[in-house]
Amino acid sequence: MKRRLLRLADMLGQPLAALLIALFLGGLVIGLAQRDMTAPFTAYGALFTGAVGDSFAWAGTLARTMPILLTGLAVAVALAAGLFNIGAEGQLAVGGLAAAWVGFALGGLLPAPLLLMLSLSAAMAAGAAWAFLPVLLKVTRGAHEVITAILLNYVAQNTTRYLATVPLKDPSGGGAVPQTPEVLAVLPRLSPTYDVHWGLIIAVLATVCVALALRRTVWGYETRAVGEGMGAAEAAGIRVARVQINAFLLSGALAGLAGAVVIVGAAPFRRFPADFYGAGYGFEGLAVALLAGGSPWAVLPSALLFGVLGAGAEAMSFQVGTPKQIVAVVQAILIITVAARIVVRRRARSGNTATPPAATPLPAEAQASSTAPTATTAATGEERSFASSEAAPS
Amino acid sequence: MDHLFAAVVLAALRYWTPLVLAAMGGVLSERAGVINIGLEAMMLGGAFAAISGAQATGNVFLGIAAGVLVGGLIGLLHAALTQALRVPHILSGVGLNLGALGLTTYALRQAEASGTALATPVRLSPEAMAAAAALLVAIVWFVLARTALGLRLRACGENPEAARSAGISVERLRYGAVTASGALAGLGGAALALAGLGAFTENMTAGRGYIALAAVIFGRWNPLGAAGAALFFSLGVAGEITLQTLGMSRIIPPDFLTLLPYVLTLIALAGIAGRSAAPAALGRTD
Numbered sequence: 001m002k003r004r005l006l007r008l009a010d011m012l013g014q015p016l017a018a019l020l021i022a023l024f025l026g027g028l029v030i031g032l033a034q035r036d037m038t039a040p041f042t043a044y045g046a047l048f049t050g051a052v053g054d055s056f057a058w059a060g061t062l063a064r065t066m067p068i069l070l071t072g073l074a075v076a077v078a079l080a081a082g083l084f085n086i087g088a089e090g091q092l093a094v095g096g097l098a099a100a101w102v103g104f105a106l107g108g109l110l111p112a113p114l115l116l117m118l119s120l121s122a123a124m125a126a127g128a129a130w131a132f133l134p135v136l137l138k139v140t141r142g143a144h145e146v147i148t149a150i151l152l153n154y155v156a157q158n159t160t161r162y163l164a165t166v167p168l169k170d171p172s173g174g175g176a177v178p179q180t181p182e183v184l185a186v187l188p189r190l191s192p193t194y195d196v197h198w199g200l201i202i203a204v205l206a207t208v209c210v211a212l213a214l215r216r217t218v219w220g221y222e223t224r225a226v227g228e229g230m231g232a233a234e235a236a237g238i239r240v241a242r243v244q245i246n247a248f249l250l251s252g253a254l255a256g257l258a259g260a261v262v263i264v265g266a267a268p269f270r271r272f273p274a275d276f277y278g279a280g281y282g283f284e285g286l287a288v289a290l291l292a293g294g295s296p297w298a299v300l301p302s303a304l305l306f307g308v309l310g311a312g313a314e315a316m317s318f319q320v321g322t323p324k325q326i327v328a329v330v331q332a333i334l335i336i337t338v339a340a341r342i343v344v345r346r347r348a349r350s351g352n353t354a355t356p357p358a359a360t361p362l363p364a365e366a367q368a369s370s371t372a373p374t375a376t377t378a379a380t381g382e383e384r385s386f387a388s389s390e391a392a393p394s
Numbered sequence: 395m396d397h398l399f400a401a402v403v404l405a406a407l408r409y410w411t412p413l414v415l416a417a418m419g420g421v422l423s424e425r426a427g428v429i430n431i432g433l434e435a436m437m438l439g440g441a442f443a444a445i446s447g448a449q450a451t452g453n454v455f456l457g458i459a460a461g462v463l464v465g466g467l468i469g470l471l472h473a474a475l476t477q478a479l480r481v482p483h484i485l486s487g488v489g490l491n492l493g494a495l496g497l498t499t500y501a502l503r504q505a506e507a508s509g510t511a512l513a514t515p516v517r518l519s520p521e522a523m524a525a526a527a528a529l530l531v532a533i534v535w536f537v538l539a540r541t542a543l544g545l546r547l548r549a550c551g552e553n554p555e556a557a558r559s560a561g562i563s564v565e566r567l568r569y570g571a572v573t574a575s576g577a578l579a580g581l582g583g584a585a586l587a588l589a590g591l592g593a594f595t596e597n598m599t600a601g602r603g604y605i606a607l608a609a610v611i612f613g614r615w616n617p618l619g620a621a622g623a624a625l626f627f628s629l630g631v632a633g634e635i636t637l638q639t640l641g642m643s644r645i646i647p648p649d650f651l652t653l654l655p656y657v658l659t660l661i662a663l664a665g666i667a668g669r670s671a672a673p674a675a676l677g678r679t680d
Contacts, residue, residue, distance in 0.1 A: 029497070033504050084484055133660075143663045146431065146484065147611055150604045151663075154656040162649035287492060290485050323503035328496025336489040340479035 015291070018337035019305070026330035030322060043322040050315020051308040057315070059194035065307030066196075066265075067092075069203040070258035071285025072292065072299040072306075073210055074251045079294035080214055081247030082227040087134060087149030088255040089282025090156030091127040095256025096263040097160045098126035100272035101168060103183025103264055115185035120202075120260050127256015128249040130156060135248035139241035145248070157277040164274040179271040187265050199261030204300070206254065211296035223247050255282060284310070290335045306331065398636070406625065406632035407524045411589065412437065412599075414527050414624040415582030416606035418534045419469075419575035421617050424610060425538060426571035427551035427675045431487030432472045434603025435494035436576040440465035440583025442498045445594040448514040457516065458584045465580015466573050468494065473572035477565050480679045491603070499596050513593035520589040527585070528621075530578070535617040547571055551673030579603065605659070612662055614671035626662065630655030 027040030051061045071088045078085035085091075099119040106115060133152060137143040170181040187198040214220035225233040226243045234240050258281060263269050288306050292298035309331065313324035416433045423430035443464035448457025468490060475486040505512055538544040547567055549557035554564045586602070587594060605627060612626075613619030634654040642651065 029500070033501065086488075137664050141664060144611060147604070147608045148660060148663060150601070151608065151656045151660045154601070155653055155660075158649040158653050162647050165649075166647065283492075286488055290488065321507065323500045323507075325496045325500040325503065329493050329500065332489045332493030332496060335492075336475060336481060336486060339481045339485050339489075340475065 015338055018334055021337050022330045022333035025333050026326050029329060030326055034322075039322070042320050043316050043326070046319045046322075047309070047312035047316040047327075049312075050319065051312030056194065057311070059196050061304075061307045061311040062196050062200055063265075064311040065303050066200045066203050067258045067262050067281040068284045068288050068306055068310075069207060069299065069303035070261065071255050071282050072288030072303045073203075073207050073285075073296060074254035074258065075285050075289035076292060076294050076296050076299050077210060077214075077223075077254065078248055078251040079289060080220075080227045080296075081223045081244050082230065083135065083138070083244060083248055083251075084146050085131065085149065085248065085251045085255070086146050086286060087131060087152055087156075087282075088251070088258075088285045089277065089280070090149070090153035091130045091252045091255035092259040092262075092279075092282040093156045093160045093277040094130045094259070095123035095127040096259030096276055097163060097168075097180075097272050098256070099123040099260035099263045100180045100183055103185060104181040107184035112185040116187065116264065119183065119185065119264050120257060123256040123260030123263075124253040125256070127259065128253040130256070131248050131252025132245075135245050138248075139244055153277075160272070160277055161274045164272050164276070168272075170271065175271070175273065177274045179273040182270050183264050185264065186270055187261065197265050199265045202257070202261060206257070207296060207300055210250075210254075214296060219246070255285070258282075258285070284331075287331050287335050291331075291338055293338070402629070402632045402636050404520075405635055406628040408520045408589070409631045410625055410628035411520065411524045411527045412582035412586035413602055413606050413609065413628060414531060414621050415585060416579040416603055417609040417613070417620040417624045418530055418617060419465075419578035419582070420607050420610035421534060421538070421613075421615060421620050422547070422571045422578070423469075423472075423575035424615055424676055425551045425673055426547050426568045427554060427673055427678065428473070428476055428568055428572050428575075429483035429487065429677045430472065430572065430575055431484055431604070431607060432468065432490040433487075433575070433579045433606050434599060434601065435487070435490035436465040436468045436472075436579035437583035437586065437599045437603045437606075438491075438494045438498055438597070439468050440580025441587040441598055442501070442512070442583075442594050443580070444584035444587045445512050445514055445592075448516050448588060449512065452514075452516060454516040454518055454588060457514070457588055458518070458581065461580045461584025461587070462577045463580070465583060466577035469573040469576015469579070470569070472576065473569045476572070476679065477568055482679055483677050495597055498594070502594060502596060511593065514588075515592065516588070517592055518585065518589040523585045523589045530581075531617055531621045534578075538617060548673070551675055554675050554678075579606070582606070608659055608663065611672075612659065615673060616671075623659075623662075627655050627659055630658045 023044065027044065030040040030043050031037045049057070051057055071092060074088050074091070075085050099122060102119045102122045103115065106118065110118065130152065131149075134143075134145040134148040137148050138145045164180055165178040168180045169178045172181075187202075189195070189197045190200070214223060222233070222238045222243050223246075225236065225238055226240050226247075230240050233243075259276075262279075262281065263272055263276075284306060288299060288302045291305070292302040309327045313327040316322050317324040416437050419436065420430050420433055440461035444457045444461030447460025448454055451457070472486055472490060475481040475489075476483050481489075502512060536544075538548065546557065546562050549560070549562060550564045550567050550571075557564050582602075583599060586599065591598070606624065609623035609627060610620045612623035613621070631654075634651045637646070637651055637654075638648060
């Protein structure tokens with residue numbers, strides 16, 4: 001029991017310390033910029049009241065968490081296979097548009113529950129389709145998926161904007177930007193009082209399913225083996241290309257689903273606006289997954305933290321006028337600090353073979369501790385990570 | 395027709411200058427073995443510092459110096475994170491990009507709130523800047539291909555263990571290469587801001603750092619190849635702008651015309667196999 005508590009403290013201690021460092025440095029920026037060292041306290045006070053101050057604030061935070069939980073999961077799945085899905089934002093946009101299109105175009109033809117299912121499925125298919133080209137070029141041509149996915153993000157941005165502005169535009173107008181007609185089937189709310197809907201349940205369920213599947217199934221084993229080291233996986237008879245394609249398609253599908261739960265969820269959406277790309281849920285998912293160290297379980301608290309910061313930032317800029325972009329600075333420091341601290345600790349441990357490995361967020365070590373005798377992997381102190389196994393294309 | 399041709403070339407060169415400077419930074423960093431997706435942060439920081447510096451001093455060269463300095467500092471940070479703290483390279487780069495975008499936009503909003511704009515009347519000549527960029531391409535090529543320093547630097551990217559056993563200080567060289575990479579990208583940001591708008595706007599690099607990295611890969615990690623790839627992309631952009639002004643947007647929607655350079659680059663990337671050309675130790679954190 002005591003040991004378990006110590007392990008828990010170890011697991012939480014690092015990210016908490018990183019969070020404190022990030023908040024401190026962010027606060028320093030606020031204080032220096034406003035030449036007033038009480039300003040950070042006012043700003044953070046407004047941020048946390050706005051995010052978790054009362055039940056309505058919590059509802060807003062959960063609504064903000066929902067899409068980035070899915071995009072964070074999407075990026076984490078790709079990371080597990082050693083791929084970096086920087087294209088989540090584009091996949092989110094095409095998924096959202098597909099959901100909106102099915103939702104209004106087939107509106108009168110199908111009963112609402114069926115329409116809803118079809119909307120979500122179409123979004124997942126669209127997201128997966130958008131993810132196919134980068135991974136195909138990766139496994140066939142060796143083109144780095146980060147570069148091709150970034151290029152495809154621009155294609156997604158312009159294509160969805162065009163479709164929402166011209167052919168799929170709601171002719172009756174309304175809204176500050178052109179948008180599609182309203183969808184006819186929406187995800188029901190969880191409670192009449194709060195603006196939280198079934199999308200949150202879908203996101204949490206998806207996370208649990210993916211996390212369990214990665215750990216307990218052959219698919220998950222193969223995926224993690226590929227993420228761990230392609231050479232070894234190949235030698236063990238795993239078809240690396242197929243595993244990577246599957247993981248990336250799933251990643252795209254989850255990002256597409258994230259777009260769908262936003263669009264067919266609560267107001268203000270239910271319509272696809274022409275400027276939906278750039279809402280930032282996809283890019284935030286990258287940071288969520290990196291903070292979680294690629295572990296699907298850790299994506300849950302990581303997404304919630306980003307939800308708190310994101311929802312709080314809006315309240316902060318609204319109430320005390322501190323620009324909300326400070327939260328991006330805090331998030332950036334957070335993900336870098338967490339990654340840096342993991343390594344410092346591993347280095348410190350490398351000389352000491354007796355220390356049991358604690359649960360750590362980086363996929364390489366998490367996998368090592370589940371597939372191999374733990375003491376030996378910890379003893380090597382090896383600093384493997386997704387970037388080291390994946391980004392060297394040789 | 396000649397007039398039109400000249401206009402396209404000029405527009406391409408204007409776009410090419412910041413892009414190729416960042417791409418040269420990318421080549422230096424990656425040939426030394428450090429993935430630099432943070433080029434975007436270094437360009438954006440450079441653009442911000444260049445405008446602030448020129449605004450504060452009224453001198454365009456001090457503005458450029460500020461851009462180079464801030465870009466170099468972000469590069470140094472990337473080097474420290476990846477070399478001393480062994481942060482995965484892509485993670486460090488993504489974090490820097492997120493932080494730079496947040497910090498510059500934050501500063502911009504603060505400035506707007508106090509009623510000042512981040513703008514300066516001083517300007518750089520785009521033609522002179524393009525010439526300087528071309529000169530820097532030649533210098534980077536010469537250093538990498540023809541000097542002992544370049545050979546050592548490439549050794550760090552191909553086989554750091556062998557380099558180490560040959561007495562090369564791999565970490566120190568990488569610090570130098572990544573800092574220089576940031577300075578070049580910062581110069582690119584300065585060129586973008588001071589030869590163009592003369593003002594800093596939110597996210598004004600708009601992904602040029604990523605495109606520069608694509609040019610590095612498309613150019614197979616060779617300075618001349620990367621410069622050519624950047625020119626290819628810039629001609630695509632110039633072609634798109636020209637088609638827009640010629641009224642083609644009545645036939646092809648402007649949203650699709652905008653895509654022209656991205657799709658061309660995508661096709662080009664699909665047509666080459668990048669695997670064999672990458673430095674062997676690129677991205678390793680051990």
